[in-house]
Amino acid sequence: MTDVAVAGGGLIGLAVAWRAARRGLSVTVVDDAPGTGASAAAAGMLAPVTEAGYREEPLLRLGLDSLARWPAFAAELEAAAGTPVGLRTVGTLVAGFDEDDVRELGALHAFQRELGLAAHRLTPREARRREPALSTRVRGGLLVEGDHSVDGRAVHAALLAAAQAAGVVLVGDRVVEVVADGGGAGGLRLASGDVVAADATVLALGARSGGLPGVPPLPVRPVKGQILRLAGAAGLLEGTVRALVRGRHVYLVPHGDRLVVGATSEDRGFDPRVTAGGVHDLLHDAIDVVPEVSELELTETLARWRPGTPDNAPLLGPSSLPGLVLATGHHRNGVLLTPVTAEATAELLAGGTLPEVAVPFGADRFESEPMGRTQWS
Amino acid sequence: MTDVAVAGGGLIGLAVAWRAARRGLSVTVVDDAPGTGASAAAAGMLAPVTEAGYREEPLLRLGLDSLARWPAFAAELEAAAGTPVGLRTVGTLVAGFDEDDVRELGALHAFQRELGLAAHRLTPREARRREPALSTRVRGGLLVEGDHSVDGRAVHAALLAAAQAAGVVLVGDRVVEVVADGGGAGGLRLASGDVVAADATVLALGARSGGLPGVPPLPVRPVKGQILRLAGAAGLLEGTVRALVRGRHVYLVPHGDRLVVGATSEDRGFDPRVTAGGVHDLLHDAIDVVPEVSELELTETLARWRPGTPDNAPLLGPSSLPGLVLATGHHRNGVLLTPVTAEATAELLAGGTLPEVAVPFGADRFESEPMGRTQWS
Numbered sequence: 046m047t048d049v050a051v052a053g054g055g056l057i058g059l060a061v062a063w064r065a066a067r068r069g070l071s072v073t074v075v076d077d078a079p080g081t082g083a084s085a086a087a088a089g090m091l092a093p094v095t096e097a098g099y100r101e102e103p104l105l106r107l108g109l110d111s112l113a114r115w116p117a118f119a120a121e122l123e124a125a126a127g128t129p130v131g132l133r134t135v136g137t138l139v140a141g142f143d144e145d146d147v148r149e150l151g152a153l154h155a156f157q158r159e160l161g162l163a164a165h166r167l168t169p170r171e172a173r174r175r176e177p178a179l180s181t182r183v184r185g186g187l188l189v190e191g192d193h194s195v196d197g198r199a200v201h202a203a204l205l206a207a208a209q210a211a212g213v214v215l216v217g218d219r220v221v222e223v224v225a226d227g228g229g230a231g232g233l234r235l236a237s238g239d240v241v242a243a244d245a246t247v248l249a250l251g252a253r254s255g256g257l258p259g260v261p262p263l264p265v266r267p268v269k270g271q272i273l274r275l276a277g278a279a280g281l282l283e284g285t286v287r288a289l290v291r292g293r294h295v296y297l298v299p300h301g302d303r304l305v306v307g308a309t310s311e312d313r314g315f316d317p318r319v320t321a322g323g324v325h326d327l328l329h330d331a332i333d334v335v336p337e338v339s340e341l342e343l344t345e346t347l348a349r350w351r352p353g354t355p356d357n358a359p360l361l362g363p364s365s366l367p368g369l370v371l372a373t374g375h376h377r378n379g380v381l382l383t384p385v386t387a388e389a390t391a392e393l394l395a396g397g398t399l400p401e402v403a404v405p406f407g408a409d410r411f412e413s414e415p416m417g418r419t420q421w422s
Numbered sequence: 423m424t425d426v427a428v429a430g431g432g433l434i435g436l437a438v439a440w441r442a443a444r445r446g447l448s449v450t451v452v453d454d455a456p457g458t459g460a461s462a463a464a465a466g467m468l469a470p471v472t473e474a475g476y477r478e479e480p481l482l483r484l485g486l487d488s489l490a491r492w493p494a495f496a497a498e499l500e501a502a503a504g505t506p507v508g509l510r511t512v513g514t515l516v517a518g519f520d521e522d523d524v525r526e527l528g529a530l531h532a533f534q535r536e537l538g539l540a541a542h543r544l545t546p547r548e549a550r551r552r553e554p555a556l557s558t559r560v561r562g563g564l565l566v567e568g569d570h571s572v573d574g575r576a577v578h579a580a581l582l583a584a585a586q587a588a589g590v591v592l593v594g595d596r597v598v599e600v601v602a603d604g605g606g607a608g609g610l611r612l613a614s615g616d617v618v619a620a621d622a623t624v625l626a627l628g629a630r631s632g633g634l635p636g637v638p639p640l641p642v643r644p645v646k647g648q649i650l651r652l653a654g655a656a657g658l659l660e661g662t663v664r665a666l667v668r669g670r671h672v673y674l675v676p677h678g679d680r681l682v683v684g685a686t687s688e689d690r691g692f693d694p695r696v697t698a699g700g701v702h703d704l705l706h707d708a709i710d711v712v713p714e715v716s717e718l719e720l721t722e723t724l725a726r727w728r729p730g731t732p733d734n735a736p737l738l739g740p741s742s743l744p745g746l747v748l749a750t751g752h753h754r755n756g757v758l759l760t761p762v763t764a765e766a767t768a769e770l771l772a773g774g775t776l777p778e779v780a781v782p783f784g785a786d787r788f789e790s791e792p793m794g795r796t797q798w799s
């Protein structure tokens with residue numbers, strides 16, 4: 046019997062486990078391939094401002110809260126694991142290439158000023174002074190100083206080490222069911238047939254959270270993303286560059302010698318295929334924005350599934366099944382929301398109360414309405 | 423002591439070894455990774471007509487000779503190996519997308535008629551009747567009935583089996599030197615220090631043939647090619663499709679469920695990188711020609727080096743070093759020229775005379791002129 050059983054050893058599951066263990070709880074994480082799902086694909090942007098839609102203010106507030114936690118979270122994690130997580134706080138440049146883009150940058154800037162966030166409009170020359178590799182076709186830019194980045198894979202590796210150092214038990218098996226225990230959740234059943242019995246069970250299975258036997262229906266669907274990794278990019282970019290290219294958003298996130306280019310967003314269920322069209326579009330748009338990308342080595346192509354929800358915000362806190370705690374549905378914001386998710390969930394598990402910041406994100410927000418329509422969408 | 427030592431276990435080296443063994447010679451092939459060089463990348467086009475430039479008539483004649491040998495070679499190889507090699511004899515469609523392309527198709531057609539080769543001009547509608555997946559933007563086509571294809575990797579696998587069944591000894595080590603033996607070649611020195619002593623030594627190291635210690639200077643240089651493999655293409659194309667897209671040649675070669683899309687041609691030495699620009703251009707052009715390619719799965723990207731020569735034709739027959747026989751420099755035509763190279767080289771090794779068809783391709787054709795200028799270039 047353990048205090049907490051966590052289904053899923055991606056960024057969210059491991060971070061929850063680590064923080065819960067640091068609060069003195071005994072924790073077991075079950076995953077047959079930790080960190081090979083969406084966590085392996087994530088570019089590592091910490092970008093609540095450039096990522097949030099204008100009508101997603103509750104999510105934006107959650108993102109800003111989590112962003113503010115990142116420096117201390119990263120420092121504590123690096124100290125616990127003894128390995129770096131690659132936090133970069135140089136800001137993000139959003140580039141526009143035609144009149145529509147530049148108009149959108151203006152609207153984004155106005156929205157940011159309303160919220161009191163630091164952002165500056167840049168002329169094309171200023172944009173290229175900041176990022177000399179940018180295409181000469183750039184027509185305007187916006188420097189969002191508060192949008193940062195982290196190396197998602199390095200964070201996952203550090204969380205694995207830190208969680209184990211804090212006493213978390215990692216079981217390398219597949220979760221097949223949340224087991225019932227007197228009307229509530231009593232732990233996890235594994236593919237081997239073993240059961241990890243627990244007082245509290247945390248669901249952190251990402252896009253696969255919705256379909257697990259024993260779990261009440263959840264509005265989580267897979268949103269396929271294809272993403273590329275390139276090598277030879279040392280010195281190419283100062284920080285993250287985002288752009289709109291003929292209606293398609295593309296981002297380029299530098300991590301030392303590597304550059305992550307993403308991402309498609311496709312409604313194709315659990316289609317695992319890296320497609321010719323997906324890779325073409327990403328390469329095309331990245332080369333359009335930063336022509337020298339053409340010369341980089343293409344080292345990896347990957348397709349994974351974001352855990353999408355009707356309002357693009359996560360599912361946090363208690364579920365309708367007593368004993369089952371949700372930490373899923375993070376859609377495009379899993380890396381960004383890792384600290385707030387881990388700390389709020391650990392507070393619920395150890396202290397019994399979900400912190401105020403996470404309260405708007407209960408699964409019950411969807412219950413009174415047909416799935417897909419909410420107050421925010 | 424063996425009759426023949428072959429440096430290189432790609433398509434050419436193995437085919438030479440197999441045919442020589444079938445002529446009663448004892449043969450040892452040395453390669454630390456057989457079939458992982460240019461043989462692994464080759465699309466498998468048997469296309470002397472669409473591949474040859476107009477001023478490369480000697481090469482075209484060699485290609486047509488080898489093409490004529492392919493059906494019997496394939497049948498004998500399949501019987502010896504017990505595995506298929508995927509010979510497809512449905513012809514090749516060359517598609518044109520603008521006025522310049524269509525003019526070029528006319529010139530190609532006239533040249534083929536001069537040579538007495540079967541080829542037909544197609545209207546856009548006829549081209550799309552032959553290949554319904556072709557873009558509606560096609561402006562004209564040429565059906566080259568004599569240009570076929572084979573599955574290069576299946577050929578290599580079959581050659582491995584057939585050669586070993588015929589008694590060829592395969593040594594899994596790297597060749598480091600052609601050893602001298604009284605003013606001539608006496609076999610191969612391996613990375614282990616061992617020597618394979620032989621009466622005759624065959625050089626079939628592809629792009630690496632030029633730099634091997636103990637070998638006289640040869641005008642072989644690496645011509646980098648990047649190539650893609652896609653899956654999910656069953657039924658998409660009737661046969662090979664070639665096209666010129668804004669000055670870039672692209673080909674799409676179907677092998678059952680798979681589609682090979684190639685290839686870049688780059689003068690970058692032994693640069694092993696698959697680049698963002700190379701993959702982008704291939705995907706872009708393939709999708710431009712056959713839009714449904716966009717939906718296929720991208721399963722493999724590869725960069726290898728063709729063994730280029732100043733006149734794009736191979737180096738065959740005796741070299742200036744007694745006992746050293748050349749079977750290299752096949753540039754873009756390695757798969758096509760495998761039968762004629764193997765059979766002519768085996769005849770030289772077993773019968774003492776190089777057949778007439780191969781005589782124009784001795785390395786001595788470059789000796790009286792500065793490297794890079796020849797009667798054909």
